[in-house]
Amino acid sequence: MIENHIRLGSDDYNRIALRDDKRVVSYADVWDKVQEKSSALTGYKCVGLALDNSVDWVLWDLACLVQGVVVVPIPPFFTKAQTQHALQSSGCDGLIKDDGISPLPFIPVDLPLGTAKITFTSGTTGTPKGVCLSSQSMLSVAQGVVDMLGVDFAGVHCSVLPLAVLLENVAGVYAALIAGATVVLPSLRSFGSQYENLHSVLSTEKATSAILVPEILRLLMGQVVARAPLLDLDFIAVGGARVDKVLLSTARSMGLPVYEGYGLSECGSVVAMNVPQRDRSGTVGTILPHVKTDIIDGEIVILNPAFLGYVGAPHAGIFKTGDLGTLDDDGFLSVTGRRKNVLITSFGRNVAPEWVESKLLSFPDIAQAFVYGDGQAHLSALIVPSRPDVEIAAVVDRVNKDLPDYARISDFSMTAPFTPADGTLTGNGRMRRDRIMATRLNLQKESKMKFYDRLVKETESARQELYAVPQLMDGIKGKISRETYIAYLTEAYHHVRHTVRFMMAMGVRLPESKKWLHDAISEYIEEEKGHEEWILNDVAAAGGDKEEARNATPNLETQVLVAYNYDYIARQNPVGFLGMVFMLESTSIQIANKGADAVKGNLGLPQTAFTYLYSHGALDIEHLKFFEDLVNKIDDPEDQAAIIEVANNTFRLFANVLRSIPHEQEVRNVA
Incomplete structure (x- = not known):
């Protein structure tokens, strides 16, 4: 079936159908290459497909459709747990990776009759949900896209989104092949981790079409401003989240031919789209020819959904999308928000957060925005600026002027970008609002906590791990030998003698903006000078050889602790060394005096053998303040x-230092 669709795509069989950086396949050769892949599928019923964007990805995908093998594309942003769930819940008996196909041990499951592909979307929860689709339903969507767009746009389609995202798979690759276009498949790595190379790739490939989510569109807009217009592009489909018409008009003024669309996995990816011949600003376009829709109680309802059901849950009948929308007299669909996302303020006003977010996102200064405030008197927002020097407050003021009182943003906070990797976005760019509420808003609350209190809280586990070391526990009780105490002092000497050097290295590497820390560093240096000699004097007073201790080779664990701090100061962030300071000083006030008293009493050693511990027990109380x-x-x-990070790591490394000290649970008195 699919062969017939794609054979209609190009009368010129010598035309390139698929191209990546390693190989080129013409329309004449596509099905021979697919048959080569098909032979490897013999005996398999359901396989996972876990490849980077490439010609191979498409050939394996087509081979599965031709062979009647259910294919489960694995998005590259899935966690190991999500991947395991997708493969196991689908009953995959094989997995396609770079080195070919290999068997999997999962038990086959009953799938809806006719299932050809299971597309997993992380949706609004962490557990991916498998949508079962037939080959006919996907081809109907792809054909519908071609019918609406026309074959005149069949030039060079560049796959920008992961092929495991159904929108790129069906509306991108399948539609392009049906239309007779060339599909260019750059490795996702070639775009850069933040799509910083997108402009270069599109320009080099002379792409005429692409599919983007709004976040990537904004990045591309910035690149066009910084570099040059992309004159080859004829059509850019934008979907996955609501896009404000101001942003679209701004993109078009830059020469980017952007058209908004709307779709869902349960509908085979696309429900409606704007196209050059039929376009209306502020809408997501007209419905694809084969799709039947209605608006029921304000909700968009699909009367003939494409999907056969979810894995483990067959579906029949209409599909309530959960999206709020309207359909005008000319057939243009508008999406106003998600039913379950609607915020009800304490004044009883209903607000779709997507509406306010789209207003914020109409300004290129804002990369991402999340609006919340259910049950509150006013709305708030988490905002990701598009660059560091943006005056976000000014942008929010401008947005508020165009909003009614009940929908205005009363306060906002900056936040890190939302990404599929941290679970705050789905693969196609939709916000996972529950996840954001559960994580980012808690972080906002924690950010209002004084940082020192956060530091204490977030190092509790590592600190307790240190306090559980037998050498330390027995030392506090005085149940250690003189040899163990001297061994401890020896290792202490070999890390304490670096303290002043650590501080000097930190000060040298501080950027200009952090030079205000120099006064504190100078004070620490003045306080810490000579402490290593105190330790050697304690060794001698305890009956040891101070020069032997000075010249001893420290245990590997002590060397690792020292090396870690030098490395972190030099290669990571010099300010991080304050984590080591916290570890040492917080540990001292907890154990120094108590341990010194116990060991001195049980071993009968003089007060002069505990200069280092007693001084630090008192000093570090002041130091810690x-x-x-x-x-x-x-x-x-x-x-x-x-x-x-450094505090947690040095608690653990110092625990290893203490564990490395020879120790028997007995007391041998010096007498």
């Missing part, structure tokens, strides 16, 4: 994250 005041002034999220 100084430290608390200092780190509470650090408001850079990257610096805060670095301090927490």
Whole structure:
């Protein structure tokens, strides 16, 4: 069936059908290449497809459709757990990767009759939901796209989204092949982690069409401004989330031929689309010829959905999309928001957050926006700026002027980008609102906590791991030998002697904006000078050889602790060393005096053998207060994250240092 559709696509069989950076396949050769793949599918019933965008991905996909093998595309942004769930719940007995197909041990499951593909979308929950589609339903969508757009646009289609995203798979590749276009399939890596190379790829490939989600469109707009217009492009479909008409008009003024569409996996990817011949600003276009829709109680309802059901749950009848919308007299569909996302303010006003978000996103200064405030008097927003120097407050003021009182943003906070990788976006760019509420808003609350309190809270587990080390527990009780105590002092000498050097290295590497920390570093250096000699004097007072301790080779664990800190200061973030300071000082005030008292009493050692511990027990109480005041002034999220990271890691590394000290649970008195 699919062969017949695609054979109609190009009268010129020498025309290139598929191209990536490794191979080129003409229309004349497509089915020979598909048959080569088909032979490897013998005996398989359901296979996962986990490849980067490539000619191979498309050939394997077509081979599965031809052979009647159910294919389960695995999105590259899925976690291991999500991938495992998709493969196991579908009953995949094979997995296609770079080295070919290999068997899987999963038990076959009953799937709706006619299932050809299971597309998994992470949706609004962490567990992916498998949508079962027939080959006929997908081809109907692809043919509908071609019928609406026309074959005149069959030039060079560049796949920008992952092929495992149904929109790119069906409306991109299938439609392009039916129309007779050349499908260019760059590796996703070639675009860059933040699509920073998108303009270059589209320009080099002379792409005439592409499918983008709004976030990627905004990135491309910035690249066009910085570089040059993309004159070859004739059609860019934009979908996955609501796009404000101001943003679309701005993109078009840059020469980007953008047209908004709307779709769902349950409908085979596309329900409606604007095209050059039939376009209306502010709508998602007209309905594809084969799709039957209605608006019931304000909700968009599909009367003849394409899907056969979800994995484990067959479907029959109409499909309620959950999207709110309207259909005008000319057949143009408008999507106003999600029914379940509607916010009801404490004044009883209903607000679709997508409406307000689209207003914010109409300004290129804002890359992403999330509006919330259910049950509150006013709305709030989490905002991702498109660049560091943006005056977001000014943008919010401008947006508010065009909104009614009940829909205005009263306060906002900056946040890190929403991505599929951290679970805050689905693969096609839809916000997972529940996930954002559960994670980002909690982080916002935590950000209002003083940073020192966060540091204490987020290092609790690592700190308790240190306090559970037998050498430390027994030391606090005084149940260690003199040899163990001297061994401890020896290892302490070999990391304490680097403290001043650590501080100096930190100060040298601080950027200009962080030079205000120099005063604190100078104070630490003044306080810490010579402490390593105190330790050697304690060794001698305890009956050891101070020069032997000085010249000893420290245990590997001590060397790793020292090397980690030098490396982090030099290669990561010098401010992070304050995490090591926190580890040492917080540990000292907890154990130094108590441990010194117990060991001194049980071993009968003189007071002069505990200079280092007693001094740090007292000093570090003052130091820790100084430290608390200092780190509470650090408001850079990257610096805060670095301090927490180093603190957690050095608690664990110091625990290893203590574990490396020879120790028997017995007391041998010096007498």
